[in-house]
Structure formats: C-alpha cells, structure tokens
Amino acid sequence: MLIVETIRISLSSIRSNLFRALLTMLGIIIGVAAVITMVALGTGAQREIDNQMAALGGDILSIQSSAWFSRGVARDQQTLTSDDAAALATGSEHVAEVVPEINARFQIKFGNKNLNVATVGTTPNYPAVHGFKIEHGRFFSAADDAARRRVVVLGSEIPGMLEVDAAALVGQKMQIRSISFDIIGIFESKGGSGWRNPDDDIWIPLSTAQFRVTGDEFVQTISAKVSDTSTLPMAMLEIERVLRREHGILPGRDNDFAIMNRKQFAESRQEATQVFTYLLAGIAGVSLVVGGIGIMNIMLVTVTERTREIGVRKALGATKGNILLQFLVESTILCLLGGMLGLALGAGVSALLAKYAGWQTVITSGSAMMAFGFSAAVGMIFGIWPAKRAASLDPIDALRHE
C-alpha cells in the first residue's frame, strides 16, 4: 500500500527533473550496456565454438608429426607417411576410417588468374569423415586416387575468387604448379571454423599429390575416426602402439608423433573464451560501480535540496522508515531505469557489431536478468547512505532549512 505511494512519489520527483535524472543514470546506462555487450560477444563466440564442435564431431582423432628436438632445438620433422595411414586402417580395430592429408600451398592458374591456395591431398573418404558436401560435380573416387589422376575439387569460394560461375567450372581445366588438372567437383560452403576457412582450399587425390606434385610420401595429418566415441581412449592407445611399431621406436623413447583430440582442443578454447568473457564483463562491471557512485552523489545533493520537504513530511507524520524508503526507492528506480536503457543500448551495440563487424553476438535472458539485478543492487547499495541521511534529519532543523 505505502510502497505504491512511495513509488508514485519517487516517479514524480524523477519526472520533475528529467534531464538531471538522465545524466545521473548515464553511468548506469553505460555500465549496463558495456556488460551486456561484452557478455553478448562472449556468448556469441562460445556459440560459434559450440557449432564448430558439433561440426568437428567428438569421434575424430588427429595425428600429426610432433616437434623433434635435437640438442635442445626444435626441428620440423616429417614422420608420418601414407604407409602409416594404411597400417592404421588395417591394424587397429577401434578406428573406423583413416584419412591421411597432405597440406601445402600451391600456385594455381585458371585463365589469366593466378592464386596461391591451400591444397589438400587426401583419400576419397575425406568428405564423409569431415562433413563436407558436394554442390556441383563429384568428389574423386578410389579409382582416381589409385590411378593418380589429375583431378581437383574446389572449395566453395574458389569460383568467386576466379570470377567464374561455379557450375560452369566443372569439366574445365586448371593448372596446379603448372600441371594441368581437371576440375571435377565443387564443395558446398562449410563456413569458417575459427582457425581457417576451408572454403578457399582445393582438394586433390593423395597419390596424385605425392607422385605428381610433392614428390615424397609424407603426409602432414592423419585423421582417425573412431568406431564408437566411448572407445576413444582405447583407440588412442591402439594408434600409439601401431605407429610406434611402424616407426620402430624403442621402448623408453619418445613418440615422434602427437595424437590430438580436436574436441578437447575446442573445449579448452571454449574455457579460454569463457574466462575472457568474464574478465571483460568484470571490467565493464567496474563502470557500473562508478555509475553507482554517481547515483549516490546526486542522491546526496537531492537530500540537501529537499531538506525542507523532508521536514514537512516528517511534521505531517512520516516516520524515519517512510523517508528512508522514499529515497531508497528513488535511487533504485533511477538505477532500474538506467538498467533498462542500458540494456536497450547494449542490445543496439551488439546488433551493430553483429551487422558491421560480423561478430556473432547473443543476448540471453540470463544476461538481461543479470543487468537488472545488478542495477537494482547498485541503486539500493548506493542509495542507502543518502536515504539514511534523509531519514535521520531532525524535523525542526529541516523545517528551518532555507
């Protein structure tokens, strides 16, 4: 009952000095907007990683040559070969698919266009394991690979880079390192996965790459798809055993390769992003506290200005509690209004960032609630002191105040 009246009184007092109220709220508005934007960016980044993780699949292990140390100096060393891939495919029961990859950058030429692109030499099961879909034409077959045919499949952005219509490219020829290749297919867009964008890569058969382009039998990466995610740790042990045997590594010596679970990698990235988000939100939160101090300052001024009103109200029967509540409600309303405006501003900034900077931003109901909770808390905490001062004014002095 009385709280409704108190809110009414506070609103009318805020309305009577709207401009000042707005300036007072500015700190809170900016603080809340900053927190909302930071959290929206962080949540967006996390959602992006979530999507990547879903795309990666938790059942793929990635094997790479590990850095090799010689007299304390790290050396780049190629240790994996296509024979290792073949051994894994036949020799380990927990591994369902093995996809060796050669990664290199080659100069390609189409018409009068020259590009330097990342080239992947791999086996026909690559699209199935990594989740790529063909848009035009086809992917190369086992026969293409076995016959070392000069065929190439392009990422979805390559036609654009060559300024040619995608569908029209299939069946034409292009040069890779001055060797003529037939374009047999074009992938659908897969989207950037954070580290790099696979849409501007090209793919050629593994044996073609080894025998016609690079001239050696090394591969950079072997992806192993496990038959069942629950057997992942066993699969890792198995892979390690097979490769040590293949490489003739004596017991007690270190592996010359590394097995990575890409999902684990993404998860640790997820954690890092989260920590970073909290850090940024925390920094933005500092401005909320500064905003709260601004509110306190103005409320103290208001108490002084309205000393006489406080005296009159006390003479008319207001208790200390009534006066305390009135000023506390006023500062809380100021903060809540500031919180609302800040939320709107934060949402606007996030939308702009998403539109013009291309960053994914997500505003959750959780962050909105948090903004409200925070601003209400700031209003109450920083309103207490001024409200107490108002409540403890002596009515006789207050009435005499000019």
Added chain:
Amino acid sequence: MGTQFIDALRCVDLEVASNEYLAIMGQSGSGKSTLMNIIGCLDRPTAGEYWLDGEPVSKMNDRQLARIRNKAIGFVFQTFNLLPRMTALANVEVPLIYSGMKRKARSERASAALETVGLGDRMLHRPSEMSGGQRQRVAIARALVSDPSILLADEPTGNLDSATGDEIMKLFDNLHEQGNTLIVVTHEQHIANHARRIVRLSDGNVVADTAT
C-alpha cells in the same frame, strides 16, 4: 565544546482543554518556538512531562511521535510549507498517505477539507499558481484533513498582507466554532485577540495567562 545549553523553557505549566482557542505570545527568544515544537511533538522536553489526549507524549519514541503528529496534530506554518510539485489536492492528501488510508477515501477526505477552507475550485492547482492566502488555506486544509486534536498555527499570517491575514483569522474563528482546538503562536496582538485565551512567555516562563 563551545556549545552552551540554555533552558529555553522553565516551569511552564499549561493545560489546554478541548475546543479551546489559545494564543501563545512572546518576543523572539522567549521560548515560544520551543513550546510550539513540544506541543507539536517535533521535540521532546529534556525534563518534565507532556500529556496529549491522555497519553504521555514526552516518553514516546520517534515512531510513536510520528504517529501522533500524523493523527493528533495539524500544523499550519508561517511559510505554508506546501510541496511545490504537487497539486493542492495531493498536498492535502500527504498526511492521509502516512496514515495508510486508501486512495479513494483519501481523495474524498482531502476534497472535503479543501471545500471547508473555500478552495473547492482550486483543487488541481499547484502552489505556484495560487496566491499567498490560497496557499495558506491549502495548508490549513492539510492540517485539518486528519481531524487532529490540536490545530497548531505558527505565525499563520506572518507572510500575508493584513487583509488576507484577516480572512485567514476569520477562517480560524469559524474552525473554532465548529469545535476544533486551536493554538496560535504569534507576536502580534491583533492576531492574538482572536483567541479566547492568551499565554505570554518571557525568558522561558509563563508571565501571563489571561482570557480575552
């Protein structure tokens, strides 16, 4: 340090009956303000007792005093002390808000009080849109609205010209006839003459207590 304690009032023994019309007179520094603050329950005597409506007010805490001010005392100030941003009606409603009255009943009571002081047609005006006399009438309506035991006026005509002051005093006379108990604090003899009894203070003592 440096603060001197002065006995603003000494040996004041005053009894005011219901429906009395009393004027308290005295020079500045005579203690009449202190007496008024005690009667109005804004202050407590450091020694001695004050009983109002059979209750020992001098022993009450802040909260109880606020309740007494709300229910039993109607203040009329020299400077009106209306809340500037509110309409006349809203100003008169303020004591009723603190007594917890519902909105509808409140606005009915407040309108009735404004009618009583002859401002039925000015209810939605703000203080800045009214003359001094009208403002003081709003203040009187606000003092009357909670039907107090005592209507306590501190120099009610001090900020008004003499014609308007006379009107206000006539209003007080009427209120007295309607059965209200009035205490007017003033230093002007012709204002005090409206009362039925005059108490004179000097140096904190009652020096005269006469009927007019």
